[in-house]
Amino acid sequence: MKAEALKGHLDAMLLAALEGGPLHGYAVKEALRESSSGRLDLPTGTVYPALHRLEQAGYIAGSWSVVGGRRRRNYTLTDAGRRALTGKRADWREFAAVVGAALEGTPWPNPA
Amino acid sequence: MAESGVIADYLEALRGKLPAAYVEELADGLDEEYQHQRERGQGPDAAAAAAIAEFGDADRILAAFTEAAPARRTVRTLLATGPLVGGCWAVVLIAGHAWTWPVPHIVRIVFGVVLLSVIAVLLGAVRAGQYCRALNAATVGCVGLLVLDTTMLAALLRLMPGPCWVLLLALPAGMTRIAYTLEALHTMQIRPRTG
Secondary structure (H helix, E strand, O other): OOHHHHOOOHHHHHHHHOOOOOEEHHHHHHHHHHHOOOOOOOOHHHHHHHHHHHHHOOOEEEEEEEEOOEEEEEEEEOHHHHHHHHHHHHHHHHHHHHHHHHHHOOOOOOOO | OOOOHHHHHHHHHHEOOEOHHHHHHHHHHHHHHHHHHHHOOOOHHHHHHHHHHHHOOHHHHHHHHHHOOHHHHHHHHHHHHHHHHHHHHHHHHHHOOHHHOOOOHHHHHHHHHHHHHHHHHHHHHHHOOOHHHHHHHHHHHHHHHHHHHHHHHHHHHHHOOOOOOOHHHHHHHHHHHHHHHHHHHHHHHOHHHHO
16 A cells, blocks of 8 residues: 555554554554555655654654664653544544445444 | 665765754664565665665655654744734834834844844745754744844833733733744754754
């Protein structure tokens, strides 16, 4: 799947990747690839600016550690990030239901 | 990692255009990618080339960092709210008959020139296509704006002939912008360096 197709959803996927615990940038990318059975293979470099954007928004917090003599930046989901992820998941379910109904002719789910 | 020529060149293309801490983080990710390629049986040169291909184009990464730069967001906010704060200052100056204040003409001219320069620099920061250029322009613009706002506040408190209701609007607006600008300078300058 190409990165362009993920526009608007990348932030939610990055937050979801961090839901299980702190990860560094490369591990976030690997987590996305593994959770999608390899179909979600982003250019690694593009993950970092997105992580920085989420950090500036307060959704994740970064901290440095030293691994093998090299400094490594790890990211942790914040409480604001968990709330944002919950909201983005709800938005996605609604979006998927609407598009599914339009493309497949499936009935619109009754919210009641 | 035995930093091969292509990886060293790749990182060199990023140095000077991004904060050192960002490049350090990217270098760590590139090292992980390189090790991954080596574990898959690639030789050093092939692994380095594959790691870079997997990482993505340096210009694309630079553009993404620049777009997400706090400097861009800060400058957009300052430019969007500038007319509001400036309007408050203007109303106070008119209400206080500022043209009668004992301020030398040269000071008025210098203030106007600095104001126009700050606006130009902030517009330049929005248009800058590179993270560090945007950061530098935004920093200069923020410092200039702080000088202008504190000068204006000091002038009002010293020269305003008496209490004026519009001050109740203008003073909080000016002080809010000073506080925002100081916080933005901290975010832009300190965090990228310390991580």
